Amino acid sequence: MRSMDVSGHLIRPTEGIKTDARAEVGLCGEGMSLPRLLLLVLLIRRGALVCRLQGKAQPPEFTKAGDFVTGFWFCSCYVHSRSIRFCANEINLVVFSSINLREFQFAQTMIFAIEEINQNPAILPNHTMGYKIYNSCGMSNIIRSALDLVNGQEEIIDERNCTNADNAQAVIGHSASAPTVGFARILGRFQIPVLSHFATCACLSNREVFPSFFRTIPSDLYQSRALAKLVKHFRWTWVGAISNKNEYGINGIAAFMKAAQEEGVCIEYYRAFEQTGPLHELAKVVESVKYSTSKVIVAFMSHREVDVLVTELFKQNITGLQWVGSDAWITEDALTSSEGNSLLVGSLGFTVSKAQIPGLEDQFVRDLWEDTFDCVLNDTANTQRKPCDGFGSVQTVESYFTTVSELRFTNNVYKSVYAVSHALHNLVTCEEGRGPFSNGSCADAGHIQPWQVLHYLQNINFTTNQGERVTFDQNGDSPARYELVNIQLVTSRTLHVATVGIFDSNLPRERQFTLNDMKIVWGGGSHTVPVSVCSESCPPGKHKALQKRKHICCYDCVPCAEGEISNITDSMDCFKCPIDYWPNARRDVCILKEIEFLSYAELMGIVLTCICLIGAMVTTAIASVFFHFRETPIVRANNSELSFLLLFSLTLCFLCSLTFIGRPTQWSCMLRHTAFGITFVLCISCVLGKTLVVLMAFRATLPASNVMKWFGPAQQRLSVLCLTFIQVVICILWLTINPPFPYKNMNYYKEKIILECALGSPVGFWAVLGYIGFLAMLCFVLAFLARKLPDNFNEAKFITFSMLIFWAVWIAFIPAYVSSPGKFTVAVEIFAIISSSYGLLICIFIPKCYVILLRPEQNTKSHIMVRTKDIQY
Numbered sequence: 109m110r111s112m113d114v115s116g117h118l119i120r121p122t123e124g125i126k127t128d129a130r131a132e133v134g135l136c137g138e139g140m141s142l143p144r145l146l147l148l149v150l151l152i153r154r155g156a157l158v159c160r161l162q163g164k165a166q167p168p169e170f171t172k173a174g175d176f177v178t179g180f181w182f183c184s185c186y187v188h189s190r191s192i193r194f195c196a197n198e199i200n201l202v203v204f205s206s207i208n209l210r211e212f213q214f215a216q217t218m219i220f221a222i223e224e225i226n227q228n229p230a231i232l233p234n235h236t237m238g239y240k241i242y243n244s245c246g247m248s249n250i251i252r253s254a255l256d257l258v259n260g261q262e263e264i265i266d267e268r269n270c271t272n273a274d275n276a277q278a279v280i281g282h283s284a285s286a287p288t289v290g291f292a293r294i295l296g297r298f299q300i301p302v303l304s305h306f307a308t309c310a311c312l313s314n315r316e317v318f319p320s321f322f323r324t325i326p327s328d329l330y331q332s333r334a335l336a337k338l339v340k341h342f343r344w345t346w347v348g349a350i351s352n353k354n355e356y357g358i359n360g361i362a363a364f365m366k367a368a369q370e371e372g373v374c375i376e377y378y379r380a381f382e383q384t385g386p387l388h389e390l391a392k393v394v395e396s397v398k399y400s401t402s403k404v405i406v407a408f409m410s411h412r413e414v415d416v417l418v419t420e421l422f423k424q425n426i427t428g429l430q431w432v433g434s435d436a437w438i439t440e441d442a443l444t445s446s447e448g449n450s451l452l453v454g455s456l457g458f459t460v461s462k463a464q465i466p467g468l469e470d471q472f473v474r475d476l477w478e479d480t481f482d483c484v485l486n487d488t489a490n491t492q493r494k495p496c497d498g499f500g501s502v503q504t505v506e507s508y509f510t511t512v513s514e515l516r517f518t519n520n521v522y523k524s525v526y527a528v529s530h531a532l533h534n535l536v537t538c539e540e541g542r543g544p545f546s547n548g549s550c551a552d553a554g555h556i557q558p559w560q561v562l563h564y565l566q567n568i569n570f571t572t573n574q575g576e577r578v579t580f581d582q583n584g585d586s587p588a589r590y591e592l593v594n595i596q597l598v599t600s601r602t603l604h605v606a607t608v609g610i611f612d613s614n615l616p617r618e619r620q621f622t623l624n625d626m627k628i629v630w631g632g633g634s635h636t637v638p639v640s641v642c643s644e645s646c647p648p649g650k651h652k653a654l655q656k657r658k659h660i661c662c663y664d665c666v667p668c669a670e671g672e673i674s675n676i677t678d679s680m681d682c683f684k685c686p687i688d689y690w691p692n693a694r695r696d697v698c699i700l701k702e703i704e705f706l707s708y709a710e711l712m713g714i715v716l717t718c719i720c721l722i723g724a725m726v727t728t729a730i731a732s733v734f735f736h737f738r739e740t741p742i743v744r745a746n747n748s749e750l751s752f753l754l755l756f757s758l759t760l761c762f763l764c765s766l767t768f769i770g771r772p773t774q775w776s777c778m779l780r781h782t783a784f785g786i787t788f789v790l791c792i793s794c795v796l797g798k799t800l801v802v803l804m805a806f807r808a809t810l811p812a813s814n815v816m817k818w819f820g821p822a823q824q825r826l827s828v829l830c831l832t833f834i835q836v837v838i839c840i841l842w843l844t845i846n847p848p849f850p851y852k853n854m855n856y857y858k859e860k861i862i863l864e865c866a867l868g869s870p871v872g873f874w875a876v877l878g879y880i881g882f883l884a885m886l887c888f889v890l891a892f893l894a895r896k897l898p899d900n901f902n903e904a905k906f907i908t909f910s911m912l913i914f915w916a917v918w919i920a921f922i923p924a925y926v927s928s929p930g931k932f933t934v935a936v937e938i939f940a941i942i943s944s945s946y947g948l949l950i951c952i953f954i955p956k957c958y959v960i961l962l963r964p965e966q967n968t969k970s971h972i973m974v975r976t977k978d979i980q981y
Contacts, residue, residue, distance in 0.1 A: 177237075180239060237532075286354040288302070304325065322527070331434060336373065344373065374659040390417070418451045419447045439516060544567075671858060800824075841872065910947050921940040
């Protein structure tokens with residue numbers, strides 16, 4: 109039942125008066141259901157039923173006879189939904205108002221393309237193309253029209269043959285995915301080619317369900333991936349998703365959500381509704397948008413749902429949103445009349461590329477001019493309007509036709525018509541014996557079967573006059589190339605669609621998406637990129653710690669642990685620096701660890717070097733004094749040969765300390781410990797020899813004593829040599845079995861490396877020190893026993909003092925050596941060597957130099973022998 113409301117709009121209830129009743133989008137007529145229609149056609153085809161005309165579809169809006177007929181659908185009415193309350197129930201009314209100029213433009217393009225092909229002798233020579241163009245809104249009308257294109261509407265003479273001569277060889281349409289899914293499934297059963305210029309649902313790529321479907325617009329699968337890349341590019345990791353409740357919206361948004369998840373984008377909420385659905389669905393969507401924290405909305409729906417949604421958001425003053433839209437609405441001119449169109453300023457979305465079709469644009473411009481200025485051009489047969497004076501300007505006009513130079517979806521209709529014509533051309537120009545069918549046969553041009561046209565359509569590959577290549581893949585999809593467009597406000601009432609980027613799936617992955625950020629106007633007219641994140645980005649030096657029971661995009665930023673860094677924003681984990689590196693203060697870069705060793709360039713190294721050199725020079729000076737006064741009694745009385753050997757060993761002790769300073773190397777590590785061990789043993793051996801000489805000398809003064817015969821100069825030299833040789837053997841074994849080596853010690857400090865000499869074999873090191881300690885202990889005991897022997901210059905006293913200093917130094921050395929970190933360990937060892945060397949030098953030789961240089965009167969034989977007899981050494 110149909111009636112007119114008070115405004116003159118055509119209205120009708122959708123499914124009676126019942127709660128939450130829903131109307132089918134664009135439903136303009138009633139009829140049997142889709143499953144019943146499909147069953148009926150199959151039974152007729154199989155001969156199970158006789159073929160009788162069950163009903164008639166509305167006649168075509170435009171027709172043209174031809175050898176080959178192509179069908180086309182367009183829906184010229186806009187559909188609006190109105191919900192009312194009646195007897196405590198909610199019902200929906202479908203309201204049709206105004207003319208959809210874009211759909212009418214599609215029909216004009218169909219006619220223009222066929223006329224152009226018929227005038228082109230290079231395509232389908234001696235054949236013409238015709239068309240049947242239906243103005244069909246609603247699934248029932250579309251199905252009836254489809255059956256009309258397949259079987260015709262003439263009375264059937266043969267009840268078993270349901271075909272007519274004017275059956276369509278191919279069908280172009282529909283603009284929407286939902287009705288296309290319905291009739292493409294039916295026509296696919298009979299292998300009748302269906303080409304769509306606007307149906308983008310990825311579900312239509314399923315060749316098992318839609319074996320005869322093709323399209324000249326890319327699948328939503330590519331658009332969904334492009335939208336995910338777009339969202340990720342601007343670091344919008346927290347977005348809302350809205351779609352309409354049909355296969356176009358649900359499949360499209362599902363593909364986007366999957367691609368977004370792969371890109372690391374989180375969906376805060378997903379809502380779906382229909383323009384003709386119950387009001388509570390729209391209320392849920394508005395509530396989700398209102399209370400969400402995300403500022404970006406990805407809308408995969410038609411312009412009708414967008415119109416309803418933004419109008420409601422505008423009424424509730426919900427602003428500050430960044431819209432990202434699908435091609436179904438992003439360039440739709442009808443939204444300019446929406447009450448909430450100001451909310452869409454700054455919207456971004458992908459749409460098919462612009463195109464120019466010479467001749468067609470002239471026709472559209474004529475319509476634009478006459479429609480805008482309510483006049484008629486000279487070559488137009490219209491006497492009801494005044495003639496155009498030519499003084500108008502379309503630049504200030506707000507009309508859909510102001511974008512005729514950007515024939516985006518119109519160009520897809522143009523390509524679809526040419527795809528059918530090229531397939532038919534290849535079919536009729538086939539050479540017998542070289543055809544694609546069995547035994548090289550060709551199709552009969554007088555009795556073309558739909559599956560034959562389908563075969564040629566699957567294999568077309570041509571280039572349009574505008575240089576655009578047309579081909580289909582195995583799923584009937586065309587290559588994906590989109591323009592990224594941005595809705596911008598030109599004047600207070602005029603919106604402009606600006607191209608700001610390109611997405612081309614044919615290019616390598618890293619070059620598929622190009623963008624000009626400088627041209628973009630953002631949501632609400634802002635010139636600042638909006639931020640839409642659940643949590644602020646974690647800077648380098650921190651990592652994400654996911655919050656419990658929340659999306660992966662909701663996290664806390666936790667500083668990296670000690671020794672770890674993160675050098676990228678939003679790092680999920682920190683990673684350890686290489687063993688030779690350490691994080692900087694911000695923990696975003698691994699820097700080479702500071703290498704610490706006792707250097708000649710630092711203050712401590714300089715001081716120790718100077719002390720060592722001074723000790724060596726003082727020892728050399730003392731040796732020079734002793735050499736100069738070598739004939740004096742005090743020099744001769746103290747065994748000058750051992751004295752000179754002791755001075756030489758002390759000089760080596762001072763100089764060997766220098767091997768502990770500087771960067772450790774393999775040779776310096778082996779040299780420093782062995783040189784120290786051997787020179788110190790040589791030094792202690794000389795002191796021990798002098799101590800023994802004192803003891804033996806006083807034993808020799810006793811009657812009938814013959815001790816000095818067995819410990820003369822030769823025996824003294826041999827004893828020193830033998831004692832030193834033992835240390836040499838220990839050092840050789842140490843160096844042979846497990847020698848010292850340079851070692852990067854990282855145990856004391858985490859942020860720096862201590863470059864030191866590892867002992868190699870601790871047994872060897874402590875054997876060297878132990879042997880030195882044994883000789884020093886023996887020397888101390890003997891000197892202590894001889895300290896009270898009579899003599900004006902008893903050397904045993906000074907040896908005792910020197911050994912006391914030696915033991916004090918080395919006893920203090922052990923805990924200091926063990927506890928000192930890094931280069932201080934080396935400094936302690938050098939200090940112990942220098943201190944003990946200075947102790948021997950000062951205690952043994954300084955008193956003698958004092959007598960030789962300052963008390964020469966005491967350097968006489970009579971003074972030395974005051975209390976004892978002359979001793980012969």
